[in-house]
Amino acid sequence: xxxxxxxxxxxxxxxxxxxxxxxxxxxxxxxxxxxxxxxxxxxxxxxxxxxxxxxxxxxxxxxxxxxxxxxxxxxxxxxxxxxxxxxxxxxxxxxxxxxxxxxxxxxxxxxxxxxxxxxxxxxxxxxxxxxxxxxxxxxxxxxxxxxxxxxxxxxxxxxxxxxxxxxxxxxxxxxxxxxxxxxxxxxxxxxxxxxxxxxx
Numbered sequence: 001x002x003x004x005x006x007x008x009x010x011x012x013x014x015x016x017x018x019x020x021x022x023x024x025x026x027x028x029x030x031x032x033x034x035x036x037x038x039x040x041x042x043x044x045x046x047x048x049x050x051x052x053x054x055x056x057x058x059x060x061x062x063x064x065x066x067x068x069x070x071x072x073x074x075x076x077x078x079x080x081x082x083x084x085x086x087x088x089x090x091x092x093x094x095x096x097x098x099x100x101x102x103x104x105x106x107x108x109x110x111x112x113x114x115x116x117x118x119x120x121x122x123x124x125x126x127x128x129x130x131x132x133x134x135x136x137x138x139x140x141x142x143x144x145x146x147x148x149x150x151x152x153x154x155x156x157x158x159x160x161x162x163x164x165x166x167x168x169x170x171x172x173x174x175x176x177x178x179x180x181x182x183x184x185x186x187x188x189x190x191x192x193x194x195x196x197x198x199x200x
Contacts, residue, residue, distance in 0.1 A: 010045065011049050014036070014039045014041065014046055015064050016064070018030070018056050018060050019064045022060060023106060025109070026110075027106050027120070028110045028112060030053070054123030054124060055127065058127055058129060065102045069098065072092055072095045073133075076088070079141075081150065086194055089164065089197075092164070093165075093167070094187045096164075096165055096168035096190075097172060098186065100168055101175065101176075135162055138160075139158040168193070
């Protein structure tokens with residue numbers, strides 16, 4: 001029996017249903033038919049709100065995954081030359097761990113089906129987004145701080161961004177593989193990663 005959701009919009013119900021199904025089955029195995037059924041609507045109704053499953057997944061990431069990661073990344077240009085670089089990077093890394101912890105189980109299934117992964121990649125490109133956005137944003141921030149002399153000029157901004165975000169992803173992968181849903185001390189791990197990354 002569908003839940004009483006009369007006070008919530010159709011789109012909200014669809015996003016909640018998508019989050020539930022994608023968490024349970026992964027993005028690759030989740031179908032729009034299942035998501036529509038979970039929300040209590042027809043599949044045709046779902047396509048009135050979302051172009052395809054990838055657009056729905058992106059909306060879930062932006063609107064339903066509890067994370068400040070995107071907001072922190074979007075705010076980096078305004079923080080150049082302001083607060084302590086190490087503290088800003090610790091904040092980025094802490095939020096990255098939280099974001100990847102939520103999204104890794106959903107997205108990992110994409111890599112089991114090359115055709116589905118290719119379609120997902122193409123859809124993200126049409127939407128102008130993808131995992132590279134975080135790397136690009138962090139690399140731009142590091143380059144700007146290097147120009148101000150607040151990051152060692154010998155630091156390769158893109159390599160540093162890849163190393164830091166890669167460490168965050170590996171942390172969440174090991175937690176998922178080990179069957180735990182939390183890291184022991186995400187902020188402590190973030191600080192250790194940042195200090196290992198930047199020359200002092």
